[in-house]
Amino acid sequence: MSATTASPTAPTLLPPPAVGTLPVLLAQQQARSAVLRREDATARAARLQRLHDWITRNREAIQQALYQDFRKPATETDVTEIYATQAEISHALKHLRQWMAPRRVGVPLALLGTRSWVQYEPKGVALIIAPWNYPFYLAVGPLASALAAGNCCVLKPSEMTPGVSALLARLVGxxxxxxxxxxxxxxxxxxxxxLSLPFDHIFFTGSPQVGKVVMRAAAEHLASVTLELGGKSPAVVDATANLRDAAEKIVWGKCVNAGQTCVAPDYLLVHESVRDALVAEIRGVLARFYQPEGGSVSESASLARIVNGHHFQRVARLLEDAQRRGATVAVGGSVDQTQCFIEPTVLLDVPLDSAVMQEEIFGPLLPVCTFSTLMEAADFINARPRPLALYLFSGHDENQRYLLGRVPAGGACINETLVHLGHPELPFGGSGNSGIGRAHGHYGFVAFSNEKAVLRQRIGATGIKFFYPPYTPKVRHMVDMLLKYLG
Incomplete structure (x- = not known):
């Protein structure tokens, strides 16, 4: 079977409606969703398996599309786009029957004799708006969750990654x-x-600014939303951290996808006593990762590029503004507009009012700030909008507990970066400005499901009838006894 041939079990396919007929497409999916609502786990699993198999057959095409859009290395595509997506689908296939099964709940005293459970049903028709930074994974991952929950879906890829957008259209077709x-x-x-159409659920990944637009549009139809946003995720390195290990993990987390990752370490908060030693370790790691045989970092085949000229100019302006305001380039600093290339750059003595400390960077620039006490570090982070991720590098358990307990964030890693995103048993999402709702694994399934509460009562005499009117002294006494029991 060729890479472009559909599975023999795939349905007879028709071309999707044109953009001008989007209401027609929505109506078609609304009608179809009534059929999908009645499907069992076998039918849903078959749909997920077809998706999984297509990705397996088209690995090279996915790599080529990502390289076309921003020169993403094939190995990086395998790990962060293909593996991450396949792992999400495989996890759903493994647990789908368990997720779909009604979940029994207990019975309170006043409702003795009843049976209750939570029944999961699809929300209906979902709109998934995917970003450009991980254009395959952050489109197909949510799609897998929506399909596992039994929904129909409209997928809107980013126009900034036309190669992947065309690939997704081919996949779905x-x-x-x-x-x-x-x-x-x-x-x-x-x-x-x-966004003007009445979808039942909207799953958006992108910036907080656009997330607000999506939420306003969803409010017009009272549609539920999952907003996977971003923000400035700090990496805290205390005096007890293993600096070499921390440097490797921070560099990888910052430079994968050229820093265009929503959970990339946005800035470092380093104990003042180890700042210079950590910067020296980071310098060595960058050389090992991207200059293993010498030469220029710009020649490295292991480093992606900024997605387009607009975003190159944005990140380059952040670097220029920081330097103009007095920041020092400790490592890196070179840029090449012809390649949309920005070298991984470490900045010291960065003024807090500079743009690089005010905006989400979304590029390979790493400002370094210092602290003297953990309270100071916590206060520094908490003075800003809640981050999507918090990274703690420490060899001291008490320091880890202190910061985890005092710094709200969507998620956190201790002595690691990014990889909590790939754990299928962990919920992924933000807090406040960094997002609403959760994704991945069972949490993604629930995001696209309505958790229907069901109570089954017996016919005839029931406990609750003791509290029916008229409210005689006997009834009031029963209520008093019930409240006393609860007290």
Whole structure:
């Protein structure tokens, strides 16, 4: 079977409607969702398996699309786009029957004789708006959760990654009926039209600024939302940390995907006593990672590029502004507009009012700030919007507990960066400005599901009838006894 041939078990496929007929597409999916609502785990699993198999057959095409869009190394694509997606699908396949099964709950005293459970049902038709930074994983991962929950989906890829956008359109066209899953390509005008439609759930990954637009649009139809946003995620390195180990993990977390990662370490908070030693370790790690045989970092085949000229200029301006305000480049600093290349750069003595300390960087710039006490570090972070991730590098358990207990964040890693994102049993999402709702594994399944509360009462005499009117002294005495029991 060739890489472009659909599975023999795939449905007869029709081209998706044109953009001008998006209400028609939504109506088709709304009708189809009534059928999917009645499907069992076997039918849902078959749909997920077709998706999994297509990805396996088209590994090289996915690599090529990511390279086309921002020269992402094939190995990095394998790990952060293909493996991460396949792991999400495989986890759903393994646990789907368990997730779909009604969940029994206990019975309170006043409702003795009843049986109750939570029944999971699909929300209906979901809109998934994917970002450009991980354009395959952050499109297909949520899609897998939506399909596991039994929904129909419209997928809107980012126009900034046209190679992956076209690939996703091909994937969906070969694997799904348009009434079940459709890709709608286009720019801001298309996204605006989609957001005007009454979807049952919207899953958006992107910036907090656009997240607010999505939430306002969802409010018009009282649609539920999952907003996977971002922010400035700090990495705290205390005096007890293993600096070599911390440097390796921080550099990898910062430089994978050229820093264009929502949970990348945005800035370092380093104990003042180890700042210079840590910077020296980071300098050595950067050389080992991206200059193993000498030469220029820009020649490294292991480093992606900034996605386009607009974002290159944005990150370059952050670097220029920081230097103009007095920051020192300790490592890196070179840029090449012709390649949309920005060298991994460590900045010292960065003024707190500089743009690089005010905006989410989304590039390979790493400002370094210092602290003298853990309270000072916690206060520094808490004075800013809640981060999507918090990274703690420490060899002291009490220091770890102190910061975990005092710094709100969407998620956290101790002596690591990024990889909590890939743990299928952990919920992923933000807090406050960094997001609403949770994704991945069972949490993703629940995000796309309505948790229907069901109570089954027996016919005839029931406990609750003791409290029916008229409210005689006997009834009031029963209420008094019940409240006394609860007290």
């Amino acid at each position: 070969e694997v799904f009926e348009p009434a079940e899953v459709s890709v709608v390509e286009g720019g801001k005008d298309v996204a605006t039209e989609l």
